[in-house]
Amino acid sequence: MIFNSVTFLVFFTVVAGLYWALNRTPRYWFLFIASLVFYGFWKWEYLSVILLSAVTDYVVARKLDDLPDAKRRQRKTWLAVSLSINLGLLMYFKYLLFFTENLNGLFETLGAATRIPYWDILLPFGISFYTFETISYTIDVYRRHLKAEREFIHYGLFVAFFPKLVAGPIQRAAELIDQLKERPAFDAAFLSQGLNRILQGLFLKVVLADNLAPVVDEAFAMDPGLLSGIDVITLAFLFGFQIYFDFAAYSHIALGAALVLGIRIPENFNYPYISTSLREFWKRWHISLSSWIRDYLYLPLTGVKVTQSTGKGGIGQSLDAQPTARRRNLALFATWGIMGFWHGANWTFILWGLYHATFIFIERKLQPLKRFIPWAFRPAVTWPLTLGVSMLSWIPFRAESLTTTFQLYGRLLNPNTLLGMGLRENTYLVAALVMTLFVLAWAFAHVVLPKLQHTLAWYPARVLQYTVMVALILVFLRPINQFIYFQF
C-alpha cells in the first residue's frame, strides 16, 4: 500500500482506531496482521519473503544468544546462516538480473557462445530495508550488544511494522522492541505531532514531489547533446529536490503514522541541503542508512571494533581506535561502492557511490585549508560548494545509463557547451523557486517559528498552515507516482 492514496488514509484511520481500542497483547497481534495486510495490498505473495527473513533471524538470534562465547565457531556458523539467507534473498531478487546481464555482456565481448537465461523477477518492495534491519539485529545479538528477543510478536513487529516497512527509516531492533515492551499509552501529544507529520509528508509528496516529477522526467528524457552545462545543473537541482521531497515525505508519514500509534521511529532527514560539508550532508540525509552503513560496514572495514551501536547518523566517524589512513581510504571507497550498489543494481549507482567517496576523500584532504578562511565566512564558501557537489551527484543516480551520465557531465565540463538554455523557461524558474523556498523554509523553522511559538500569533498561523496543507493535499492526492525509494 502506498501512503499517498485514499486507500491508505482509510486503512490507517481504521487501524489506528482499532489499535487503541484493543487490549495490549491483542493490539500487537492486530498491528502485526495489519502490517502484513498493508504489504499484501501490493503483492500478498511476497509476504513469504518478509516472513522467511524474519523467522530466520528470530531463530538464529536465539541460537546466538544461547550459545556461550566459547563456542565461537558455532556462533559464526549461525551468523553465516542468517547472512546467507538475507543476502541471498537480496541477491536473488535485486541483483540476479544485473549479474546475468553483465556476465552475458562479458561472454559476448569474449566471443563465447554461452548465455545465462534471464529470469523475470519482480523486486519486492522494501527488501533492501527490511533485510538490513534483520541483518543488524542478528549482528547486534552476535556482538552481544543486544539480547535476542524471545517474544515472536515483538520481533515480528520490529520487522513488519508497516509505517517503516517499505522505505525505512531503517530501525534498530532495540529502539522498537523496547518501546513495544514499555507498552505505550495513548498520548494526545503523540497524536497531534503524528497527524502533523503525516500532513507534512503528504504535502511534500503530492504537492511538491509529484509536481516536480514530470518536469524532471521530461528533462532527463532529452537528448543530452541538446543540453548545456546550465541545463545539467538545473536538472541536478530539480531531481535533487524531487528525491528529497519524495523520500523525506515518506519518512514524515512513517514517523507520523508510528507516533499516532504511540511509537517513535528515528528521524531520517534534517534539511540536508543546508550542509556545509559532505560529512554533514550524510548526517542530514537518510540518517538511518548512513548510521547503519557506518556501524555494520564502514567501521568494521576500517578495523575499528564497534563497541556500541549508536544509531546516530554519519559516515566516516570512528569511535576509539584510529585506523591507518590507507585503510580508512580503502574502507571509504569500498563502503561507498557498496552503498551505491545497495541503492540499485546498476553501474550508475556504483558510480554515484564512488562520486561521494571521491569528494569525501577530497574534503578530508582539504580540511586543513579551512583554517585560512575566516570563521564567519566559512559557510559562504563551504555551503555553495557542498550544495553543488551533492546536487551534481544526483546525475548518475537518475540517468538511465553510464553513457548518459558521462554525456551529461561532459556538457558541464566542456566550456563550449556550458552556456545556453535548452529547457523550457519554467524549468529554470521552478528550480530557482524550489531552492529559494527550501532556504526560506529552513530559516522559518529555525528563526521565526521558535519565536512565534510563544505568542498568540501561533494559533492562527497553525490553523492557516493546516488549512493550506489540507486544501492542497486534497486537490493533488493521487497515487500517480510511487515513492522513488520503493525501487531500492
Place this chain on the structure above:
Amino acid sequence: MASIDNRPAIQPSIDVLLLLIGSIAGLVVMATVFSGNRSFEEAALGSLTAVHEAQGPQGENTHCQRINEEDQTAFLEFVSKYASTILFLGNSQTHSINQKKEGEAVYPELIQKRLDSIAILTHSMPNANLQEFLVSHAWWTEQINPEMVVVPAFMDDLREDGLRGDFLKSIVSGGYQMETSHPLEVKLNEQLDFLTNPPSEAGSESKEQTPQDISEAALNDWLSEHTSVWRNRANARGDLFLGLYGFRNKLFGINASTQRKMIPARYDRNLKALDLLCTRAGENGQRVLVYIPPIRTDVAPPYDPEEYLNFKRDIESQAQRHDHVVFANLEDIVPGPLWGLKASTDGSGEPELDFMHFQFSGHEILANALIPMLTP
C-alpha cells in the same frame, strides 16, 4: 507536557483542535476557492474567446478535441455519406472564435459548407504539437484513410512535447500502436503504451491490478459519485496552475506579447514528426497541405525574429521534401483589426493582444485561402 520534537510544547489537545479547524477550513477552501467549475482549457482560453466545434450540414458531429467513442462512431457515419474525406488537424485556433456572435462558425465548418461533396473532419487539440498530429493522423488513416490531410504548423506548438492521453482517448483506450520505422515513432508508441497501461497505482510495473489499484479505484469512484469537491479536483488543479502562471507573469512582467524562445529538443522532435507525417501520408496515397497559420502581423510577433524566420524556412523545406505535400504561408492573411484581445495574463487587468485566436471574419478569410488548395 514534553514536546517530542524538541520544540516548546503547546497543549497537545489544543494542537489537535487547531488541526481539526484547519482541516475543515481546508475542505471549505477547496470547495470554494478551487471550485474547479471551468475546465483548464476553457480557463486558459480566456473569457473573450469561445470554443466552437465545426458541424456537418445537418448539424452532424464532425469535429472533436478528444476523440472519444462517440466522435469515432459519428465520424465514420459522416464520411460514409461522401466519396472523399479531408482531415483537418489543428490547435485551439481551429476550435475558437474571438468575440464570437450567434451563428458564427470556425473555418472547417465554413469550408464544409462550400465543398459539399467532401467530408471535412477535424481533430483539434489545445496547444497541440506535431507529435500528437503524427499519432492522430496515423490512427485516422487506419479508420477512414482520408484523401488529404491539412496540417497547420504553429511556432508556439513546436514548443510543446509528448502525447496527452486526454486528447487521444479512443486511440489510447484501444491500445493503438503505430507502425514504426523511426526512433521517434518507437518513442511515441512507448508513450501510447504508457497511457494505455499506466503503471499500477500501487507502483508496480506489472500490468496486473493489485489490491491497492482495485480499492483505490473503488474509493475514488465512490467519492466522485458522492462529492462534487472530489469530482472537480482535476479542474481545481487547473485553476491552481492558472493562478500560478498568473503570479509568474505578474512577477516577471510576462504577457501574451512577451517573446518566447524555441526549445531545441522539442523543436527537433516536432519537425521530425512533421516529416514522418508527410512520409506516412505519401505511403497511404494522401495529399498533404502544410501551412504556416495566420498570426498578427501588425505588431511584432512574440518570438525571436530570427528564430521565427528559421522556423518558417524549416517548415517550408520539410514540406518541399515531399512531392505530395503543398506548402502555404498564410501568416499575414488576417489583418490586425480582425484579431482580438484576451483577458489579462500578467495581473495588470489590462486586456492583452491575442496572437492565436481571431474573430469570425478571420475564419472566413482563412477558409477562402485554404479552399483552392484542397481540391486537386
